[in-house]
Amino acid sequence: MSIRVSGLSKAYGSHSVLDGLDLEVERQSFTVMCGPTGSGKSVLLRLLVGLETPDAGTISLNDVDITGYSAAQRSVGYVPQSFALYPHLTVRANIGYPLKLAGRPSREIAKRVDWAAGVLDINHLLDKKPAQLSGGEKQRTAVARGLLKDADIFLLDDPLVGLDYKLRERLMDELKSIQQDLKATFFYATSDSLEALTMAEKILVLDGGAVVQKGDVVDVYRHPTHRRSMELLGFPRANILPVERRGAEVSAGPFKLDGAPDGAALAGLRPEAFSLGDKDGVKTRATIQLIEDLGGEQVIYAEADGHPLTWAVATHGLRIVEEGEAVELAVDPDAFVFFDGRNGARLNNPAAAPSAEAAP
Numbered sequence: 001m002s003i004r005v006s007g008l009s010k011a012y013g014s015h016s017v018l019d020g021l022d023l024e025v026e027r028q029s030f031t032v033m034c035g036p037t038g039s040g041k042s043v044l045l046r047l048l049v050g051l052e053t054p055d056a057g058t059i060s061l062n063d064v065d066i067t068g069y070s071a072a073q074r075s076v077g078y079v080p081q082s083f084a085l086y087p088h089l090t091v092r093a094n095i096g097y098p099l100k101l102a103g104r105p106s107r108e109i110a111k112r113v114d115w116a117a118g119v120l121d122i123n124h125l126l127d128k129k130p131a132q133l134s135g136g137e138k139q140r141t142a143v144a145r146g147l148l149k150d151a152d153i154f155l156l157d158d159p160l161v162g163l164d165y166k167l168r169e170r171l172m173d174e175l176k177s178i179q180q181d182l183k184a185t186f187f188y189a190t191s192d193s194l195e196a197l198t199m200a201e202k203i204l205v206l207d208g209g210a211v212v213q214k215g216d217v218v219d220v221y222r223h224p225t226h227r228r229s230m231e232l233l234g235f236p237r238a239n240i241l242p243v244e245r246r247g248a249e250v251s252a253g254p255f256k257l258d259g260a261p262d263g264a265a266l267a268g269l270r271p272e273a274f275s276l277g278d279k280d281g282v283k284t285r286a287t288i289q290l291i292e293d294l295g296g297e298q299v300i301y302a303e304a305d306g307h308p309l310t311w312a313v314a315t316h317g318l319r320i321v322e323e324g325e326a327v328e329l330a331v332d333p334d335a336f337v338f339f340d341g342r343n344g345a346r347l348n349n350p351a352a353a354p355s356a357e358a359a360p
Contacts, residue, residue, distance in 0.1 A: 002027040003048065003153065003187060008057035010043055017043045018209040021057070026202060030179050030186045032217070034196040034232050035206030041189040042081065044206075045155045048187070049078045061153065077154040077184075079146030081161060083138045085130040091117075092126040095145045102150075116144035119178055136167045143171070147178065154179075156188045160195065172198050193233050197221065205229045212344065227344035230268040230337060236299050236310045239269040243338065252336055254284040254304035261348055265341025271299070271312035273335040276320070277328025288325045304329070 003025035010018045017040045025031045035041050046052040048059060050071030058067045066074055085094050093100075095116055096109045117123045120140040130138055143159055156175070160168045176199055179186045190196055196203060200217040205228050212226035217233075224230035230238045241253030243264045250257045252267035260267070277283050286304035300311040300321060311329070313320065321327055338347040 002062055002185065004060040004063070005044075005048075006058045006060075008044070008047065008059065009055045010040075010047060010052065011055055016209065018047075018054075021209060021211065023204060023211050023214070025185060025187050025204075027062075028183055028185055029202050030176060030188065030199060031202040031204065032196045032200035033187065033189045033204045033206055034191065034193070034200075035189075035228070036191055036232065039191075039206045040209040041191075041206055042157050045078070045157045045187070045189055049076050049155055050074050075149075075151045075153065077146050077149030077151040079143050079154070079156045079159045081157045081159065083130070083142045085138060085141060087130050090127055090129055091122065091133070091141050094130070094141055095126075095148060098145060098148055112148055113144075116148050119147070120144045120174065136163050139163055140171070143175075147182075151184070153185045153187065154182075156186065158190050158192075159188075160190075161192075168195070175199065191232070193237065194235050196233060197235070203233075205232060207344070224268070224337060225346045227266060227268070227339040227346075230270075230339075234270060236271050236312055239271065239309055241267045241269065241307060243267050253307040253309075254286070255282045255331060255336075257282060257333065257336070261338050263340050263342070264338040264347050266339045268337040268339065269309075269331060269335055271310045273331050274309070274311040274313070274329050275331075277330045279330045281330040281332045283328050283330045286327055286329050288321050288323050288327065291319070291321070291323055293319075302327075302329070 005021055005023050008018050008021040021044070033041055043052065047054050050069060054067065058065055060066065086097065089097065092113055096113045099109045099112060117126055120143055122137060122140050122144065125133065125137055133141065139159060146154065160171055172195060188199060197217060203214065203217045203220050204211050205213045205220065205226065207226070207228040213220055213224065213229045220229055221233050227240070231240060243260050243266060244251050250260045252260070284304045286302040286309060288300060288302050290301040292299040296314055296316050298313055298315050300313065302309045302311060339345065340347055
């Protein structure tokens with residue numbers, strides 16, 4: 001089942017959260033909506049599930065306008081960001097509660113609760129109450145409950161927030177498998193770039209209540225068309241540097257450039273764009289501040305002329321620089337991605353049109 005939103009608006013008093021939003025989520029896709037805090041992700045999901053009423057616009061599921069439907073009338077599963085578990089009910093009762101409200105037979109409820117608990121590996125917790133659970137166990141219970149809705153569409157609002165990395169990694173894999181097994185449409189909201197890149201087939205980048213880029217996750221990563229796309233997607237995050245002009249001289253952070261497009265206020269560089277200064281390119285002197293070893297890769301934090309730089313490099317377990325060392329860093333001019341200072345849109349690189357292989 002597909003989702004289509006047209007001209008959707010929502011404001012709280014004088015604060016507009018969504019203003020004429022248009023988007024479409026493909027049937028049976030795992031689509032991730034990535035955006036910073038306050039971009040409207042949670043509000044949009046609450047509008048889709050029927051917990052909020054839009055000020056304007058329409059919501060359609062499989063080309064059926066459901067804008068006026070109540071939450072109970074919508075065939076949509078929902079996993080909120082908060083656990084929202086009933087403290088007086090067992091895990092079993094919490095998971096099965098939506099089915100009980102729907103008047104389903106006890107035998108069916110028991111069967112489906114066992115299925116959901118098995119998928120999330122919480123069978124051993126079914127007779128416990130929320131106060132006896134860890135944060136991760138509460139999260140798994142909330143996800144299991146959301147998946148019990150008899151639905152073709154599931155909305156997940158940052159359901160892994162606050163969990164430790166190991167548990168998040170496991171649940172990311174499990175949710176992808178669940179989506180494939182159910183052959184359902186998953187619409188997943190997060191501000192975490194790792195979750196977005198790991199889980200998404202399709203991705204929507206939301207900023208200021210508007211979709212600023214959408215497409216296949218690899219294409220959006222390699223060809224950001226908006227500042228937010230480059231900022232949000234990638235680990236470690238991209239370097240966003242100020243563009244300054246002094247007469248005929250143009251700089252992006254500590255780098256002196258031959259030029260920049262008119263209106264460019266920011267330049268983005270992926271952490272993998274840097275190399276040591278024996279390579280060709282624009283160069284700067286930098287001091288190594290901190291090195292994080294990640295096995296065969298290092299994330300190196302440096303400073304150049306007052307600008308922090310993040311550099312990611314494959315080292316195969318060897319250290320190529322040391323903390324406190326002064327080095328020369330080089331960047332291919334084509335690696336700079338310029339953004340408009342007013343609306344954040346990508347501008348053309350005047351040095352050269354990036355090739356598909358070189359584009360970030």
